[in-house]
Amino acid sequence: MRLQYPSSIKIIRVPCTGKVDVLHILRAFEKGADGVYAVGCLEGSCQFNNGNIRARKRIEQAQKILDTVGVGGERVQMYNLSSGEGTHFAEFAVEMEERIQKLGPNPVKLNKKEKAA
Amino acid sequence: MIVADKKPIEEIIEDIKGCDKILILGCNECVTVCEAGGKKEVGILASALRMYFLNKGNEKKIDEITLERQCDHEYLEEIRDVSDQYDAIVSLACGVGVQFTAEKYLSMPVYPGVNTCFLGATEERGVWTERCQACGQCILSTTGGICPVSRCAKRILNGPCGGSSKGKCEINKEIECAWQLIIDRLNYLDRMDDYENVYEIKDWSTERAGGPRKVIREDVQV
Amino acid sequence: MNVKTPSKLEKILSSGQLAVTSECGPPRGSDPAEIIEKAELIKDHVDAINITDNQTSVTRLCSLAACIHLKLKGLEPVLQMVTRDRNRIAIQSDILGASSFDINNVLCLSGDHQSFGDCAPGQNVYDIDSIQLIQTVRHMRDEGKFLGGDDIKRSPEMFVGAAANPFADPFEIRVPRLAKKIAAGAEFIQTQCIYNLERFEEWMKLVCDRGLHEKVYILAGLTPMKSAGMARYMKNRVPGMDVPDEVVKRLSDTPKEKQAEEGIKICIESIQRLKEVEGISGFHIMAIEWEEKVPGIVEAAGLYPRPEV
Numbered sequence: 001m002r003l004q005y006p007s008s009i010k011i012i013r014v015p016c017t018g019k020v021d022v023l024h025i026l027r028a029f030e031k032g033a034d035g036v037y038a039v040g041c042l043e044g045s046c047q048f049n050n051g052n053i054r055a056r057k058r059i060e061q062a063q064k065i066l067d068t069v070g071v072g073g074e075r076v077q078m079y080n081l082s083s084g085e086g087t088h089f090a091e092f093a094v095e096m097e098e099r100i101q102k103l104g105p106n107p108v109k110l111n112k113k114e115k116a117a
Numbered sequence: 118m119i120v121a122d123k124k125p126i127e128e129i130i131e132d133i134k135g136c137d138k139i140l141i142l143g144c145n146e147c148v149t150v151c152e153a154g155g156k157k158e159v160g161i162l163a164s165a166l167r168m169y170f171l172n173k174g175n176e177k178k179i180d181e182i183t184l185e186r187q188c189d190h191e192y193l194e195e196i197r198d199v200s201d202q203y204d205a206i207v208s209l210a211c212g213v214g215v216q217f218t219a220e221k222y223l224s225m226p227v228y229p230g231v232n233t234c235f236l237g238a239t240e241e242r243g244v245w246t247e248r249c250q251a252c253g254q255c256i257l258s259t260t261g262g263i264c265p266v267s268r269c270a271k272r273i274l275n276g277p278c279g280g281s282s283k284g285k286c287e288i289n290k291e292i293e294c295a296w297q298l299i300i301d302r303l304n305y306l307d308r309m310d311d312y313e314n315v316y317e318i319k320d321w322s323t324e325r326a327g328g329p330r331k332v333i334r335e336d337v338q339v
Numbered sequence: 340m341n342v343k344t345p346s347k348l349e350k351i352l353s354s355g356q357l358a359v360t361s362e363c364g365p366p367r368g369s370d371p372a373e374i375i376e377k378a379e380l381i382k383d384h385v386d387a388i389n390i391t392d393n394q395t396s397v398t399r400l401c402s403l404a405a406c407i408h409l410k411l412k413g414l415e416p417v418l419q420m421v422t423r424d425r426n427r428i429a430i431q432s433d434i435l436g437a438s439s440f441d442i443n444n445v446l447c448l449s450g451d452h453q454s455f456g457d458c459a460p461g462q463n464v465y466d467i468d469s470i471q472l473i474q475t476v477r478h479m480r481d482e483g484k485f486l487g488g489d490d491i492k493r494s495p496e497m498f499v500g501a502a503a504n505p506f507a508d509p510f511e512i513r514v515p516r517l518a519k520k521i522a523a524g525a526e527f528i529q530t531q532c533i534y535n536l537e538r539f540e541e542w543m544k545l546v547c548d549r550g551l552h553e554k555v556y557i558l559a560g561l562t563p564m565k566s567a568g569m570a571r572y573m574k575n576r577v578p579g580m581d582v583p584d585e586v587v588k589r590l591s592d593t594p595k596e597k598q599a600e601e602g603i604k605i606c607i608e609s610i611q612r613l614k615e616v617e618g619i620s621g622f623h624i625m626a627i628e629w630e631e632k633v634p635g636i637v638e639a640a641g642l643y644p645r646p647e648v
Contacts, residue, residue, distance in 0.1 A: 023157060026164035065161070068126055069169035111171045270452050271423070271463070275470035275519060277512075278449045279504045279531070282578035288452045297509055304511075313515050315523050318427070318471045318486070 005093035018051020143183035144210035154209025187214025253323025261302030268295035274316035346443035346498035358621030362389035396456025421450025438495030477524035505542035552618030564602030567591035
């Protein structure tokens with residue numbers, strides 16, 4: 001559709017959001033990501049039955065952990081759409097990017113820089 | 118298997134906050150199956166802790182190793198060579214593993230990362246229920262394969278009590294009345310006559326009440 | 340049947356007359372005055388008074404002490420004993436303690452789980468269950484021995500009872516369960532309170548078909564309703580309780596200020612009806628916190644005066 005979405009977003013393709021583990025999300029933040037979001041199929045339409053449900057639950061778990069460790073659960077999000085909904089994809093990207101801009105950089109990243117300095 | 122549940126991370130943070138180099142030690146057996154202390158959970162905990170302490174300006178070295186088991190000498194020996202790199206271990210094994218590890222690595226504290234809950238089975242993904250109290254004298258042959266010691270809240274041997282209601286236990290509607298299950302099974306097996314046998318008073322000396330227990334098998338000792 | 344103990348309750352039951360018992364709950368403190376007062380209110384209208392044992396796991400003055408107070412006043416107590424709070428040592432010990440005061444009646448129960456009461460984080464014991472407790476008391480009395488095998492010096496002379504609930508789940512073992520308690524040594528039974536007379540009579544029929552009424556004395560339990568609200572509560576919120584719609588309706592059709600009176604009427608009518616049922620040896624009237632109504636019920640049901648033995 002050749003819609004625009006922010007260039008700050010790095011896309012990692014997976015066969016199903018069900019492949020995403022809590023560990024992947026946490027490691028991303030550990031390595032300095034400012035935000036992580038998963039975009040999966042609409043609930044009820046998962047080709048692998050409930051991969052997107054698993055993903056949602058893992059995102060929720062990650063949110064809790066990130067709140068506890070001082071990174072912030074708002075930095076991680078689950079979105080659902082169908083493969084034809086290109087406009088939504090762009091919308092989610094914009095929404096997420098705006099949110100992360102407001103939240104500022106990942107504190108882990110900042111603290112690492114400080115340490116290095 | 119032994120069913121355990123993750124400890125709240127706040128407890129673990131409290132335990133290790135005074136340490137600098139921590140090893141998160143997982144176990145590949147029961148706690149992996151109940152998703153509380155296996156390799157994945159070790160990774161999640163370690164990552165979370167690293168971020169937490171970094172954000173507090175108190176960065177720590179937090180490493181991850183998962184052993185096959187922590188209740189056998191041989192597996193615990195595998196970390197002998199690296200153990201001096203740490204000043205604390207957080208073991209995600211069950212209470213057995215935590216203690217056995219502590220016995221082997223006397224120079225540092227070994228903190229538990231999970232709460233060991235019970236002996237049980239996986240009913241479905243994410244749901245584990247208790248089945249055995251390790252009473253030391255199994256009576257399952259007389260109760261149709263259902264254990265009143267572990268599944269009856271009052272461990273009644275001549276049940277049900279007056280609180281059994283619609284097949285559920287008086288303490289919680291989500292808990293099956295063990296005696297209803299036993300009666301149903303006896304019915305199914307056409308052994309309802311067994312119901313009227315009065316169960317004699319149990320010898321509890323083989324369970325916790327009798328003190329810490331030991332099994333010795335001379336035939337396999339070398 | 341011959342009497343085996345000095346129990347007044349046993350004497351009355353074995354004489355073939357209908358027995359009447361009631362029950363009182365001890366206070367949540369150390370002043371025995373209240374319980375003695377309640378017992379004195381009903382003493383001429385009942386043959387024996389049950390004292391509950393930390394009922395619903397709410398900590399109270401212990402049944403044993405309250406029974407001793409009653410005994411010292413010349414009353415006939417029934418020691419209710421649950422196995423939730425005591426191991427077999429304490430149980431045997433308490434039985435001897437009761438017997439040392441010539442308390443001659445014990446009702447053997449498992450007891451509500453401690454999660455219902457004020458000490459939910461507490462341990463529970465359940466070293467033995469209610470049926471094994473029946474066996475234990477009988478063993479102490481008849482063999483004169485402790486569970487461990489040693490002889491007892493002056494064995495306890497206890498008339499042993501148990502509870503039965505004809506309305507509890509599962510239904511199909513209600514009679515086998517009674518048979519089991521009898522096989523374990525129960526000599527008298529007090530049932531859970533009855534509102535569904537038909538269903539109770541069905542149970543009694545099955546009991547008599549097996550000849551169990553000849554092996555044990557059955558006292559039908561009754562609790563007068565104070566209000567339609569109480570009837571609804573017991574119907575919907577108390578497990579093992581069968582309150583038919585007609586009973587609730589009868590009470591709710593009555594104007595509020597007359598409901599208590601109607602509840603008592605229902606109780607009296609039930610007694611009258613159950614008197615005619617084969618196998619009934621007496622009545623256990625439970626009017627906790629309403630003990631003052633017991634004398635009236637007993638009199639109106641034609642059960643007064645109580646026989647002398």
